[in-house]
Amino acid sequence: MFSLTNMHMPPPTSIFSAYASMTATIMLLRTMANEFIPQPIRGYIFKAFRYFIKPHSADLTLIVEESNGIARNQVYDAAQTYLSTKVSPDNERLKVSKSPKEKKLTIRLEKGEKLVDSFNGVFFKWRFICTESDKNSHNNDSNNNNSTRSEKKYFELSFHKKHKQMVLEYYLPFILEKAKEMKDEERVLKMHTLNTSYHHNGKWDSINLEHPSTFDTLAMESELKKEVIEDLDRFVKRKEFYKRVGRAWKRGYLLYGPPGTGKSSLIAAMANYLKFDIYDLQLVNIVRDSDLRNLLLATANRSILVIEDIDCTVDLPNRRHGDGRKQSEVQLTLSGLLNFIDGLWSSCGDERIIIFTTNHKERLDPALLRPGRMDKHINMSYCSYEGFKVLASNYLEISSDHHLFGEIKGLIEDTQITPAQVAEELMKDDDTETTLKGFMKLLKRKKMEGDVCENDTQDNVNAKSNKSKRHKVSSCKQKRGVGVGKRIGASTQRRTRSFGRGCLVMDGMLK
Numbered sequence: 001m002f003s004l005t006n007m008h009m010p011p012p013t014s015i016f017s018a019y020a021s022m023t024a025t026i027m028l029l030r031t032m033a034n035e036f037i038p039q040p041i042r043g044y045i046f047k048a049f050r051y052f053i054k055p056h057s058a059d060l061t062l063i064v065e066e067s068n069g070i071a072r073n074q075v076y077d078a079a080q081t082y083l084s085t086k087v088s089p090d091n092e093r094l095k096v097s098k099s100p101k102e103k104k105l106t107i108r109l110e111k112g113e114k115l116v117d118s119f120n121g122v123f124f125k126w127r128f129i130c131t132e133s134d135k136n137s138h139n140n141d142s143n144n145n146n147s148t149r150s151e152k153k154y155f156e157l158s159f160h161k162k163h164k165q166m167v168l169e170y171y172l173p174f175i176l177e178k179a180k181e182m183k184d185e186e187r188v189l190k191m192h193t194l195n196t197s198y199h200h201n202g203k204w205d206s207i208n209l210e211h212p213s214t215f216d217t218l219a220m221e222s223e224l225k226k227e228v229i230e231d232l233d234r235f236v237k238r239k240e241f242y243k244r245v246g247r248a249w250k251r252g253y254l255l256y257g258p259p260g261t262g263k264s265s266l267i268a269a270m271a272n273y274l275k276f277d278i279y280d281l282q283l284v285n286i287v288r289d290s291d292l293r294n295l296l297l298a299t300a301n302r303s304i305l306v307i308e309d310i311d312c313t314v315d316l317p318n319r320r321h322g323d324g325r326k327q328s329e330v331q332l333t334l335s336g337l338l339n340f341i342d343g344l345w346s347s348c349g350d351e352r353i354i355i356f357t358t359n360h361k362e363r364l365d366p367a368l369l370r371p372g373r374m375d376k377h378i379n380m381s382y383c384s385y386e387g388f389k390v391l392a393s394n395y396l397e398i399s400s401d402h403h404l405f406g407e408i409k410g411l412i413e414d415t416q417i418t419p420a421q422v423a424e425e426l427m428k429d430d431d432t433e434t435t436l437k438g439f440m441k442l443l444k445r446k447k448m449e450g451d452v453c454e455n456d457t458q459d460n461v462n463a464k465s466n467k468s469k470r471h472k473v474s475s476c477k478q479k480r481g482v483g484v485g486k487r488i489g490a491s492t493q494r495r496t497r498s499f500g501r502g503c504l505v506m507d508g509m510l511k
């Protein structure tokens with residue numbers, strides 16, 4: 001076998017002579033070219049010649065520079081964020097940092113570090129490069145000491161050429177999207193409330209919003225929950241749509257329902273879901289339209305403006321004297337509010353959500369309910385069996401196959417009990433069985449007594465002691481025809497005072 005192979009090999013002398021004659025030919029051609037072809041053309045021909053005989057790489061390398069002229073390159077920023085999660089044990093030098101606003105440590109590649117990422121079964125090589133150069137290095141004036149060192153940072157992304165289309169259409173957009181998600185997750189949400197101190201009147205104060213409510217923890221009909229999530233998703237995706245149809249990119253929600261049904265919790269869940277800040281506007285503290293305008297103009301994009309208890313806080317079209325102020329002092333009107341919401345404010349901001357809440361939808365001024373004003377009306381109602389299951393899973397960590405659930409289902413469907421009351425009941429004991437039995441007792445009592453209204457008011461006092469005292473559900477009173485309209489403004493005043501600045505109205509959020 002070995003000798004056979006050798007038989008087909010040309011002898012070394014002939015290989016050498018062939019190589020010698022090829023070299024001689026190249027030399028001859030080179031001399032002729034030097035003689036007859038002018039220098040610039042010669043350079044060009046040699047370059048082209050070298051290009052054709054050089055072995056070609058199957059790889060393509062994309063350069064992702066830090067900035068794109070003066071603007072930052074979003075692909076670079078996204079790659080930096082995305083790649084921080086892809087570091088491998090092979091990396092030898094990494095950078096670590098944390099700014100006060102960040103929740104976690106940030107890891108970045110150090111100069112020259114490489115890593116491999118895979119997407120759709122294809123491997124991609126990334127390398128981070130940072131070169132330093134003297135900005136004025138071309139300046140020959142030796143007296144000039146102004147030269148500054150500048151850094152040029154970029155990523156090199158290499159992959160097989162055949163994946164070019166896929167990289168541009170899918171991989172890079174995927175990285176942009178992923179990085180946005182990561183940034184959003186990192187974002188510390190803020191809740192802005194009105195600063196009512198004398199010197200700062202009309203300014204927003206902010207605190208971190210750390211309300212744990214999410215759509216997963218919210219007891220709500222699953223259909224309705226899905227509808228709200230889809231509505232929010234559609235809203236944030238529709239930038240171009242709003243522009244095309246000439247509408248301000250804003251969306252209004254009206255949340256209505258009895259106290260303790262999760263209106264404030266839903267607002268927190270929306271903020272957590274969208275990663276939007278919340279502006280809690282207490283109209284009680286605003287006297288003039290001009291103050292309102294300034295406040296609205298000072299709100300940021302991608303935010304939720306919340307006006308809770310709209311039926312209580314704005315006694316519109318003119319406030320009543322019952323709120324303790326003289327009529328002449330109060331110049332805030334419904335038309336002022338609606339004008340700003342519809343016009344000026346909304347047209348100079350993007351991605352704004354406005355939410356009104358009320359316990360009494362029927363008391364609202366028809367102007368607020370007119371089609372097109374509030375895009376979506378969401379009824380937050382008493383706890384259903386489905387809602388109970390969510391709360392049981394949150395509070396007791398039990399799934400839907402507990403042996404007492406069947407009985408609870410029958411009871412809860414005949415009872416008007418708010419999620420807040422259910423939640424309170426489920427927190428009463430560490431033992432699941434005892435807790436559920438206690439809860440069933442409560443349901444049976446409510447059912448037996450039959451007078452849902454009386455129970456409701458009483459249980460609200462027990463379950464939401466600090467809240468309901470301020471509120472009084474009043475739906476019962478209303479059913480019984482007891483007018484409470486005039487007293488609402490006053491009760492809101494009480495509520496405002498009892499909680500002080502910064503933690504009222506969204507009290508559910510600060511728990």
Ligand SMILES: Nc1ncnc2c1ncn2[C@@H]1O[C@H](COP(=O)(O)OP(=O)(O)OP(=O)(O)O)[C@@H](O)[C@H]1O
Nearest residue numbers: 218219258259260261262263264265419420423508
């Ligand atoms: N739908 C719900 N899902 C989960 N928890 C809820 C729900 N509703 C109420 N709760 C619990 O009850 C507490 C009070 O609820 P929340 O403040 O959201 O009610 P609300 O409808 O805003 O009431 P109010 O009309 O008095 O402002 C919440 O902190 C939460 O623990």
Ligand SMILES: [Mg+2]
Nearest residue numbers: 263264505508
């Ligand atoms: Mg509330």
